[in-house]
Amino acid sequence: MSEIFIGIDLGGTNVKIGCFDSQLNLICKTATATEADIGPQAVVDKIGQTTEQLLADNSLSSQAIAAVAIGAPGPAKLAEGIIIASPNMPSFRNVPLRKMLSDRFGRPAVLENDANAACWGEYVLGAGKGVHDMVFFTLGTGIGGGIVSNGKLVHGAADNAAELGHIIIYPDGRKCGCGQKGCVEAYASADSTAKRATEAVEAAAQSSLKKILDQNGKITCKDVFEHSAASDELAKQITDQTAKALALVCVNMLHTTEPKRIVFAGGMIAAGDILLNRIKDFFNEQIWSLKKESVEIAFATLGEDAGIIGAAALAKQAKDNGKFKLGR
Amino acid sequence: MSEIFIGIDLGGTNVKIGCFDSQLNLICKTATATEADIGPQAVVDKIGQTTEQLLADNSLSSQAIAAVAIGAPGPAKLAEGIIIASPNMPSFRNVPLRKMLSDRFGRPAVLENDANAACWGEYVLGAGKGVHDMVFFTLGTGIGGGIVSNGKLVHGAADNAAELGHIIIYPDGRKCGCGQKGCVEAYASADSTAKRATEAVEAAAQSSLKKILDQNGKITCKDVFEHSAASDELAKQITDQTAKALALVCVNMLHTTEPKRIVFAGGMIAAGDILLNRIKDFFNEQIWSLKKESVEIAFATLGEDAGIIGAAALAKQAKDNGKFKLGR
Numbered sequence: 001m002s003e004i005f006i007g008i009d010l011g012g013t014n015v016k017i018g019c020f021d022s023q024l025n026l027i028c029k030t031a032t033a034t035e036a037d038i039g040p041q042a043v044v045d046k047i048g049q050t051t052e053q054l055l056a057d058n059s060l061s062s063q064a065i066a067a068v069a070i071g072a073p074g075p076a077k078l079a080e081g082i083i084i085a086s087p088n089m090p091s092f093r094n095v096p097l098r099k100m101l102s103d104r105f106g107r108p109a110v111l112e113n114d115a116n117a118a119c120w121g122e123y124v125l126g127a128g129k130g131v132h133d134m135v136f137f138t139l140g141t142g143i144g145g146g147i148v149s150n151g152k153l154v155h156g157a158a159d160n161a162a163e164l165g166h167i168i169i170y171p172d173g174r175k176c177g178c179g180q181k182g183c184v185e186a187y188a189s190a191d192s193t194a195k196r197a198t199e200a201v202e203a204a205a206q207s208s209l210k211k212i213l214d215q216n217g218k219i220t221c222k223d224v225f226e227h228s229a230a231s232d233e234l235a236k237q238i239t240d241q242t243a244k245a246l247a248l249v250c251v252n253m254l255h256t257t258e259p260k261r262i263v264f265a266g267g268m269i270a271a272g273d274i275l276l277n278r279i280k281d282f283f284n285e286q287i288w289s290l291k292k293e294s295v296e297i298a299f300a301t302l303g304e305d306a307g308i309i310g311a312a313a314l315a316k317q318a319k320d321n322g323k324f325k326l327g328r
Numbered sequence: 329m330s331e332i333f334i335g336i337d338l339g340g341t342n343v344k345i346g347c348f349d350s351q352l353n354l355i356c357k358t359a360t361a362t363e364a365d366i367g368p369q370a371v372v373d374k375i376g377q378t379t380e381q382l383l384a385d386n387s388l389s390s391q392a393i394a395a396v397a398i399g400a401p402g403p404a405k406l407a408e409g410i411i412i413a414s415p416n417m418p419s420f421r422n423v424p425l426r427k428m429l430s431d432r433f434g435r436p437a438v439l440e441n442d443a444n445a446a447c448w449g450e451y452v453l454g455a456g457k458g459v460h461d462m463v464f465f466t467l468g469t470g471i472g473g474g475i476v477s478n479g480k481l482v483h484g485a486a487d488n489a490a491e492l493g494h495i496i497i498y499p500d501g502r503k504c505g506c507g508q509k510g511c512v513e514a515y516a517s518a519d520s521t522a523k524r525a526t527e528a529v530e531a532a533a534q535s536s537l538k539k540i541l542d543q544n545g546k547i548t549c550k551d552v553f554e555h556s557a558a559s560d561e562l563a564k565q566i567t568d569q570t571a572k573a574l575a576l577v578c579v580n581m582l583h584t585t586e587p588k589r590i591v592f593a594g595g596m597i598a599a600g601d602i603l604l605n606r607i608k609d610f611f612n613e614q615i616w617s618l619k620k621e622s623v624e625i626a627f628a629t630l631g632e633d634a635g636i637i638g639a640a641a642l643a644k645q646a647k648d649n650g651k652f653k654l655g656r
Binding site for chain 1: 403459460461475477478480482483484485486487488489490491492494495496497498499504506507508509572576579580581583584585586587588614615616617618619622623
């Protein structure tokens with residue numbers, strides 16, 4: 001019987017579960033509501049049952065499971081396998097999630113930060129393939145990040161490295177939810193992009209977005225990019241501000257861990273070249289002239305599966321390295 | 329006969345050479361003019377002769393040398409042991425410095441970037457002792473950097489990681505020598521600090537620094553800090569701008585590789601607490617409120633010896649790990 005690796009992507013709303021073979025091919029996957037308010041133990045039980053059902057539906061035995069890994073949001077003590085807190089799952093406080101999963105499955109388990117897991121997925125099988133140094137941004141409600149340096153995830157001194165959304169790009173600038181001012185998240189997340197557009201339209205700037213605001217009561221990031229593509233001047237300005245903010249963090253990351261590739265993920269990348277090309281334009285405008293840089297700026301390729309793929313890859317890697325005692 | 333490790337710090341003006349035992353205790357050291365214009369081979373010969381003289385003067389045999397390492401300025405291919413170019417040593421272009429040193433000494437050699445070597449020195453024996461994740465800044469004419477992540481120097485995709493002086497903190501801000509605008513180097517290096525003070529005094533700002541400019545024809549960074557300590561308002565403002573710029577990169581590095589300790593080195597740290605405390609004040613003002621951070625901001629402790637100590641430590645580490653084939 002060949003080995004199976006389970007990759008889990010735990011979100012505040014849904015939990016995704018993927019079943020992979022030892023070459024990290026996806027065999028089958030499913031998703032279910034997290035229902036975090038039922039409490040951590042009940043969530044773990046639900047994950048266990050859902051996984052067993054998934055395997056049974058695909059004529060697989062849970063005996064074949066070699067290892068399990070989960071990507072989870074919020075600050076954690078990864079080496080100890082503990083979730084410290086999670087903004088969207090208030091019942092998850094100091095939860096020994098790795099041990100709970102390991103107990104439930106009777107198999108070794110790995111806990112990783114959710115953005116790191118998605119970063120690792122893209123690194124192993126997606127847009128980061130073939131490089132050793134990569135930086136990863138997820139553009140959604142907020143901006144998450146991950147760093148791969150010399151083939152390894154950067155965890156930092158207290159497992160909270162790569163909070164890249166909170167790099168300050170405009171000191172004393174827009175207020176961020178984290179309490180800082182001028183974070184890239186406050187300019188270039190999907191929510192911030194929509195918010196800047198809404199503020200501009202409300203301040204009576206001329207734009208085809210005005211009709212959207214009047215009709216729908218709100219402007220989304222998608223609206224901004226669509227109207228930008230249709231050559232609305234305001235929408236183009238807002239898009240450019242987002243692209244410039246992202247280009248600035250690309251420059252700063254190049255001078256920090258010097259990635260070979262910078263990968264953007266998240267719903268916002270559906271905008272395609274209208275966004276990607278502007279990020280590249282601003283990067284070329286902002287970067288030094290001291291020497292030619294060959295960093296590649298690209299969009300993610302795994303979509304919503306990045307998290308389960310990355311988790312499964314971490315489970316396999318930990319098993320291969322015999323690293324389960326270290327918890328990574 | 330116990331083993332000796334040679335640590336070399338190659339600068340545009342001087343080359344420093346240190347001789348260390350296998351516990352990395354400094355046995356003896358010396359310095360000599362680099363005279364880079366005599367060409368790379370002649371410089372390497374001079375380093376060889378100076379080292380042999382140093383050993384002879386201390387009744388040591390060059391036969392005891394186990395390995396040699398050199399920290400050198402400018403972009404390099406570290407894995408290949410090649411200096412690509414060096415702004416202050418025009419004759420050093422595509423120089424296989426590691427091989428040349430290894431041939432001259434008849435011993436394995438290591439090439440490292442000079443700021444990385446100094447960073448490694450502080451990490452191993454100085455202000456970084458006891459942590460696994462450290463960020464290092466040298467504040468001089470420019471601002472250099474080094475990153476230790478999980479106990480290892482971060483080299484990046486093309487051996488040019490940690491160019492931390494070129495992190496952009498004020499987009500479209502002051503022009504930097506590198507061609508970018510708004511780099512931290514353009515605000516917070518010793519030269520930039522002096523330049524901002526000079527500009528302000530020339531623009532007729534009231535300040536006790538005016539007399540210095542009139543008398544000496546220039547204002548130095550040291551003048552700025554001295555007049556700041558003596559409560560000159562303009563000097564305090566200039567000092568604060570420097571401290572704030574450095575605090576901003578501390579915040580950004582915390583959210584990137586999450587160091588446990590951030591270490592500042594270079595002539596500027598002679599300013600002492602008048603600078604360090606302001607950096608900490610601004611850090612506390614700028615950092616998020618999401619969670620309490622325990623990063624420590626400190627000044628370097630090894631002074632000018634950091635480079636030779638770091639180089640010797642890298643030589644020893646490479647020998648211990650049998651890593652000479654990899655060239656690091």
